[in-house]
Amino acid sequence: MRVCHLHLNSYRNYDHLDLKVTSQLCVIVGANAQGKTNLLEAVYYLATARSFRAHKDDELIKHGVDEAFLGCTVDREVNPSEIRIRLTRNRPKQITVNARPLRRHLDLFGHLNVVTFSPDDLQLVKGGPGERRRFLDMELSQVSGAYRHDIATYQRVLRQRNNLLKEISERRADPELLQAWDLQLLDTGCRIMARRATAVKQLAHFARLVHHEITRGGERLTIRYRPFFGSTDEVGEGEWEDSESLRARFAKEIKRLRQFEMRRGLTLVGPQRDDLEFLINDQDVRSFGSQGQQRTCVLATKLAEIEFMRAQTGMYPVLLLDDVMSELDENRRHYFLGTVSGRVQTFITATGLETFPQEFLSQSQVIRIVRGKLS
Template identity: 40%
Template sequence: MNIKELSLQNFRNLGELQLRPTAGVNVFYGNNAQGKTNLLESLYFCGTGRSMRTKNDSQLIAFGKEDSHIRLQLSTQNRSERIDVHLKRDTKKGIAINGLPIRKLGDLFGTMYTVIFSPEDLSLVKDGPTERRRFLDMEICQISKVYYYDLQQYYRILKQRNHLLKEIQKKPALKEQLFIWDEQLVDYGERIISAREVFLTRLDEIAANKTNELTGGSDSLKIRYQKNCNIGEFQEKLKRNMDRDIYLGNTQSGPHKDDILFTISDKEVKLFGSQGQQRTTALAVKLAEIDLIQEETGESPILLLDDVLSELDEHRQRYLLESIAGLQSFITCTGVEDSIRQYTHEDNLFYVEDGKLMKSEK
């Protein structure tokens, strides 16, 4: 999978931009706040229909402008795809594939696979369960439209159940209606749990191998799925906790409370891992994600590395760059480090300043 051409108009500070990237490594360097990450953000948006930095699409439109356009031409093993994104301040975004508007975001998944790695991805290890569930859901959605549909339905039903719980506080007789929502919540919830189990089992296997290679066998990574409830137990748990849910006005059981636990040598990385081990864990998970997408889809994802090399030591930099050989990659950095000079030439090195790209000599 390769991006052949990218055209941007009024996307953040990137006013008018045309890019024909190479099929391998593409490096964008320059000072901070010049637009390097904005470029990667536009690519991520084409793959997922959302930003990795904001939930407000209007923030992606250049200051003083009313709309923004992204146009991307993509080549896969068997076909050519065109993705068009139109962002407006006062209306919903419009996305079209090969000129045909899509009606729901799930129709975009599977068109372009992306894997992004940035210093913020350390939050996958260090932050709370919300970040880990977001990672989990986004990655499975990319390879399974069924999962995306189940997830949408689950959260729609969860919202309705929570609303009813609050109403029951005022009208206890409404308690009898809970079973209607519980049956649906369990149905979609157990589908989600099953998909997460399969995904995390394979991610654990691949990431363990990556960690072994990264550390020369000194660290043993384990990824454990911390389910809030098991398949077959969800219905009973909802029933058992019904009074507490009513008191709190919120559903306390279900996959929306799941978490992922990362351990090295049986010690939780979040609490006991060194900074180097936390970075190794995040890197191993991202590299495992690439392999998983390739296994499930037969396509190589587009890799986005946002200023991540500066966070890694020389050994991890070299391992990362060697691991992504054969992938189309977009790398941002403030300067061209020695570790990536061997991967650069005049066709894939770009200097970014004030939202403008300039070809740079090696």
């Protein structure tokens, strides 16, 4: 999977960009605040219909105009995709794939798969559980239409159940009404958890191999799925495949926390409270890992994410690296570049070329950006 062509109009600081991508390796060079990250963000937006920085689409439209346009051509080995997105202030975005309008934004997922890596990704280890759930959801949403559907359904059910719990806490609704929402929470939540558990098991396998190579066998990385009801150590090996067993455990938690939920007016059970654990030599990386260990952990996880997505779809995703070369020491930098070279289309931003080996640059398309223009 690779992006062959990128077209932008009135996007961020770009008046107009028409970029033909001629290499698997693209190094985007420029001083700070010239538009390097904006270009990566555009590729990410064309894959997911969302920004990894902005909260509102209006922030993506160039100041002083009312409309922006993004487009790209994706070579998918079998069926190429032409993705077009039009953003208009105070109106819903319009998305087409191969000239066909998409009814739901979720349907864009899978046409262009991406993995991002930036200094902010340290929050995957250092941040709260929400960061890790978002990571899992983005990874799985790109490779599984069923997971995308379940997440959307679950979020709707959760909102409705929370609204009802709030009314019950204020004595404005009958607690018996919860039963219907409990069933929907249970059905969809169990499917989400089973898929997460399976994905984390596969991701952990790839990450362990990568981490072993980076550290030359000096450390052992373990990634564990931590469901809302406790540690995975408490879950039998086959329990994730046994839907009835998982359902019974989930239902038990609903019953146990019923009174607490009605008093607080909030759902306290379900996959919206899941987490991931990262351990090096059985020690929690978040609490006990050094900055270097945390960086290596995230690096291994991101490379594992690439392999996981390839295993699921048969195609490598596009890799977006935002100012990470300066964050890695020489050993990790060479390992990372050597791993992705020739296999994964990679867009890398940098303020200069001095951190890249000459052999890498000789294979790369170097794109220089000055104030939102190719130079």
